[in-house]
Amino acid sequence: xxxxxxxxxxxxxxxxxxxxxxxxxxxxxxxxxxxxxxxxxxxxxxxxxxxxxxxxxxxxxxxxxxxxxxxxxxxxxxxxxxxxxxxxxxxxxxxxxxxxxxxxxxxxxxxxxxxxxxxxxxxxxxxxxxxxxxxxxxxxxxxxxxxxxxxxxxxxxxxxxxxxxxxxxxxxxxxxxxxxxxxxxxxxxxxxxxxxxxxxxxxxxxxxxxxxxxxxxxxxxxxxxxxxxxxxxxxxxxxxxxxxxxxxxxxxxxxxxxxxxxxxxxxxxxxxxxxxxxxxxxxxxxxxxxxxxxxxxxxxxxxxxxxxxxxxxxxxxxxxxxxxxxxxxxxxxxxxxxxxxxxxxxxxxxxxxxxxxxxxxxxxx
Numbered sequence: 001x002x003x004x005x006x007x008x009x010x011x012x013x014x015x016x017x018x019x020x021x022x023x024x025x026x027x028x029x030x031x032x033x034x035x036x037x038x039x040x041x042x043x044x045x046x047x048x049x050x051x052x053x054x055x056x057x058x059x060x061x062x063x064x065x066x067x068x069x070x071x072x073x074x075x076x077x078x079x080x081x082x083x084x085x086x087x088x089x090x091x092x093x094x095x096x097x098x099x100x101x102x103x104x105x106x107x108x109x110x111x112x113x114x115x116x117x118x119x120x121x122x123x124x125x126x127x128x129x130x131x132x133x134x135x136x137x138x139x140x141x142x143x144x145x146x147x148x149x150x151x152x153x154x155x156x157x158x159x160x161x162x163x164x165x166x167x168x169x170x171x172x173x174x175x176x177x178x179x180x181x182x183x184x185x186x187x188x189x190x191x192x193x194x195x196x197x198x199x200x201x202x203x204x205x206x207x208x209x210x211x212x213x214x215x216x217x218x219x220x221x222x223x224x225x226x227x228x229x230x231x232x233x234x235x236x237x238x239x240x241x242x243x244x245x246x247x248x249x250x251x252x253x254x255x256x257x258x259x260x261x262x263x264x265x266x267x268x269x270x271x272x273x274x275x276x277x278x279x280x281x282x283x284x285x286x287x288x289x290x291x292x293x294x295x296x297x298x299x300x301x302x303x304x305x306x307x308x309x310x311x312x313x314x315x316x317x318x319x320x321x322x323x324x325x326x327x328x329x330x331x332x333x334x335x336x337x338x339x340x341x342x343x344x345x346x347x348x349x350x351x352x353x354x355x356x357x358x359x360x361x362x363x364x365x
Contacts, residue, residue: 081113081132081217083224083349088132091179091214092158093206096148097127098140099246103200104263107193108138110270113351115278119288119358120145121300123245130155131206132217139203140196144169146294149176151307151356153331154221159214163202167294167302179214221334225346228317234365236321239314241283241355241363244303248355250281252319259316261353280352281316282337284326285359305356313337314363317348321365 079085081092097106099117109115112129120126126142128151144165149172152160159179164170189208193201237252239259250259251267258277261268268276287306294302313326315337324339337345357363 080219090211092132096162098142105271107271108136110274119244119303135206140200141202157215230320233320236316278353279348279350283314285312
């Protein structure tokens with residue numbers, strides 16, 4: 001049977017009123033969505049619609065998480081009194097040491113981390129030597145001055161050793177945070193050197209001070225750096241100034257890489273023969289006044305040096321001179337050194353000598 005005969009037979013099956021519109025399409029769907037056949041009265045053919053693709057079942061790979069980097073270990077703390085080596089164990093001890101000709105050579109002064117040159121009565125100088133790394137025998141030990149507690153409070157509750165004190169000196173020491181009862185009045189470690197004249201013969205063995213006696217080393221406001229740009233810094237191979245009526249001079253020694261102390265043109269040595277030398281000399285210009293509450297037996301009033309406040313400073317390191325300012329807002333605060341541009345002046349590691357000169361004192365290279 002041809003196509004026409006099939007259509008005629010199909011039309012005969014419909015009842016009256018049922019017609020197949022011209023161009024109608026018969027669509028047979030097989031289960032599963034397959035097209036079974038397509039018939040058109042116009043003789044034209046239509047293609048079957050393409051099946052809708054099923055979604056992919058392949059999982060999108062997740063990115064591998066990057067491991068969290070481990071924090072870099074912090075460098076171990078260094079000695080705040082020198083900028084090199086570990087923080088020293090045991091107490092920090094400051095000792096008042098004689099500085100007149102009869103007291104030289106001083107004992108153990110080359111083992112101090114930091115040494116201050118300060119004015120006392122009659123235009124003379126004495127030293128305040130701070131020991132943290134080593135605990136040698138030191139001397140000659142002399143009496144405290146009223147300005148010493150103010151100077152040393154920035155170190156915290158350290159020990160302070162002296163041979164008594166006159167006027168208001170001991171009351172000020174007793175009222176301070178310093179552990180100040182290390183003295184020849186009964187403290188441990190004192191002895192007399194029979195080869196020296198009184199009163200320039202009192203010695204103190206710092207190793208006999210109990211390790212739990214006082215506080216250890218803490219920062220005092222200084223910054224240390226072995227390598228520092230000194231471009232533009234002035235030459236500073238020597239320095240000369242005055243503290244009270246006493247001349248103070250240091251000379252740069254390139255071989256030692258230190259400034260050696262000079263008196264009357266002679267290099268100073270400690271009692272053990274080591275040169276009295278330091279990587280840094282800080283000339284700190286301070287206000288001060290005559291202290292009428294402290295009169296020595298000869299009738300000379302003491303001198304009070306104010307180490308709290310601000311003023312000019314000149315730092316000598318590596319044969320160079322850096323000028324700037326020092327600031328210390330309170331006794332508990334450290335002393336910060338800044339150059340003319342306001343940047344912190346770093347010190348060469350190894351310790352320092354601080355010359356507490358009066359404001360307006362001369363300073364020449």
